[in-house]
Amino acid sequence: MADKIPFTRNFECEYGKIYQFSPLIRRITVKNPGPFTFKGTNSYIIGRGEVAVIDPGPVDEAHIRALLQGLGDERISHIFLTHTHRDHSPGAARLKTISGAPTYAFGPHPVIKTAGPQLDDGGDKDFTPDFALKDGQEIAGSGWTLEAVHTPGHISNHLCFCLAEEKALFTGDHVMGWSTSVIAPPWGHMGDYFTALEKLLERDDDIYWPAHGGQVKRPKTLTRALIAHRRMREAAIVERLKAGDRSIADMVAQLYRDIDPRLVFAAGLSVQAHLEHLIEKGIAGYASVTQDEFILL
Numbered sequence: 001m002a003d004k005i006p007f008t009r010n011f012e013c014e015y016g017k018i019y020q021f022s023p024l025i026r027r028i029t030v031k032n033p034g035p036f037t038f039k040g041t042n043s044y045i046i047g048r049g050e051v052a053v054i055d056p057g058p059v060d061e062a063h064i065r066a067l068l069q070g071l072g073d074e075r076i077s078h079i080f081l082t083h084t085h086r087d088h089s090p091g092a093a094r095l096k097t098i099s100g101a102p103t104y105a106f107g108p109h110p111v112i113k114t115a116g117p118q119l120d121d122g123g124d125k126d127f128t129p130d131f132a133l134k135d136g137q138e139i140a141g142s143g144w145t146l147e148a149v150h151t152p153g154h155i156s157n158h159l160c161f162c163l164a165e166e167k168a169l170f171t172g173d174h175v176m177g178w179s180t181s182v183i184a185p186p187w188g189h190m191g192d193y194f195t196a197l198e199k200l201l202e203r204d205d206d207i208y209w210p211a212h213g214g215q216v217k218r219p220k221t222l223t224r225a226l227i228a229h230r231r232m233r234e235a236a237i238v239e240r241l242k243a244g245d246r247s248i249a250d251m252v253a254q255l256y257r258d259i260d261p262r263l264v265f266a267a268g269l270s271v272q273a274h275l276e277h278l279i280e281k282g283i284a285g286y287a288s289v290t291q292d293e294f295i296l297l
């Protein structure tokens with residue numbers, strides 16, 4: 001399935017180095033590689049002289065030092081966060097202390113009470129933005145304007161940011177050029193994710209700058225492929241339900257052959273997200289009161 005998505009893993013990144021791509025866009029990548037972060041979290045520097053930073057990343061002193069050294073005499077005036085996962089936002093507090101710049105994001109990490117043991121959701125629960133942004137809100141700095149685009153799905157407080165001067169969209173973890181996004185309930189929501197992907201198709205952004213991996217030069221082609229991929233996955237899950245599979249584990253074993261063992265748990269959550277979406281649409285239902293078995297309606 002995944003081979004139909006035009007992913008690329010070509011990504012030049014020397015840790016500690018600031019790459020300049022356009023008059024207003026620079027990027028420096030945190031050294032936090034992993035199965036979900038690819039080579040690491042991208043921090044973007046927007047503008048010249050008085051700049052904004054999008055996603056300072058985790059607390060990583062070497063990264064913050066490289067960022068500040070690279071900026072030299074330039075001043076950070078704004079700090080933007082795409083969302084509150086720990087690979088994106090904790091560095092904001094450190095950067096705010098040093099620069100005095102306020103933070104801008106949709107809101108704090110969502111609190112969701114789950115039955116059973118509380119999973120570690122990778123959230124930065126200490127973060128509260130100085131300014132909570134709404135969908136469509138614009139923030140202007142010195143020579144740049146960023147528009148908040150609310151894109152829940154990966155997490156309910158996820159924002160993309162559009163740099164108006166370059167029709168460039170900073171897509172965070174919503175759309176990435178190297179891999180699909182993790183949509184893991186209860187923080188992730190497949191229905192919201194589909195809607196937020198469709199929302200990008202209605203825009204006319206020229207390029208995407210994701211929080212992991214390289215820029216996406218044909219953004220709508222990728223977004224359409226991601227939608228098609230999820231629709232295919234959903235159809236495959238309906239087929240597994242038709243075939244008599246009832247548990248998520250059975251479906252994962254059939255649908256995700258040869259995957260990295262570190263990603264099996266995430267695959268299960270993705271299947272769960274699809275099943276919850278099918279339940280919301282009235283296509284599937286729970287087969288047991290414990291809500292761990294599923295049937296077609």
Ligand SMILES: [Zn+2]
Binds near residue numbers: 083085154173
């Ligand atoms: Zn994330």
